[in-house]
């Protein structure tokens with residue numbers, strides 16, 4: 001679209017945007033992402049944001065509005081008709097042209113909660129927007145709400161490189177070694193490579209036209225990071241500003257207020273010891289003054305489960321994660337250990353104070369008794385055990401990271 005608009009003399013104002021919405025919606029398409037960009041006749045300070053057909057693409061600081069949007073609408077519609085994969089059940093595209101940015105509250109609802117198609121349609125009619133929904137029209141929700149996103153609170157960037165058309169659907173070549181090297185060199189980038197699980201996170205798993213995407217804090221670093229990646233030939237690349245890595249999907253709540261399909265931050269006390277079930281999923285319970293809830297570290301969260309298994313009843317923690325539908329379970333993205341309880345194990349039966357001999361157990365949880373003088377005790381000899389975790393944050397590995405989750409390396413920014 002940007003290429004075609006450029007050819008017709010239109011400009012892009014500011015960065016194009018890649019906006020992720022509620023990651024827990026069951027009927028979402030893959031990463032629940034939407035793309036939007038501002039089109040105008042631009043002037044002022046220009047910044048290079050990409051290359052298409054070996055031509056530099058710039059965005060500009062100032063613009064004059066376009067009165068007649070019909071040509072833009074035509075280009076957008078033609079492009080969707082040509083490239084959308086309508087035969088896929090999950091493809092329910094939609095496009096929206098709006099002259100005024102909707103209130104940020106609309107985005108807030110779409111990233112944290114659920115919006116109906118009817119709600120969005122009446123909003124668009126009310127605002128006299130140009131729009132078209134395909135099939136079940138669900139794409140209209142993402143399209144509208146991505147325009148409503150305000151990047152001034154927090155944002156990151158992603159440089160996306162696209163494949164040559166004749167390569168679409170075939171196996172990608174992106175050299176792992178060069179990605180690891182780039183990861184070490186540019187500390188402002190994140191979620192590039194999972195060394196422990198040997199997972200190259202730059203490369204998508206779907207057969208889409210994207211070759212790789214590099215996420216980061218700084219536009220200049222992304223431009224240089226791209227040059228470090230060894231890969232098959234790039235057709236084009238462009239930098240998006242994004243809500244990825246911002247935690248904007250999360251809401252601080254009490255346990256009693258948690259609903260399905262939300263993402264929450266809950267503070268509580270570990271109430272039921274972690275257990276590992278078949279498949280390697282780890283479950284435990286936390287409680288606060290309003291109730292109790294299950295938390296889960298599923299198998300794909302790999303070594304994060306070893307941290308979770310170290311929790312014991314009494315630990316004070318803050319959990320961050322998405323809510324699976326009933327029974328409500330928090331799918332952990334990260335945890336903050338606030339306070340560790342004392343862990344101790346029974347090493348020996350108690351010694352009789354009169355006879356100096358070890359007492360005998362009377363059965364599970366029934367105390368001890370001296371066989372000689374019948375003195376009773378309920379306190380075995382215990383030893384404090386060193387905790388294998390410390391207070392502070394722990395997060396799932398790069399291979400299991402959700403698009404919206406804020407990586408710990410961004411937490412204190």
Ligand code: ZN
Pocket residue numbers: 352353354355356370371372373374375
């Ligand atoms: Zn005794």
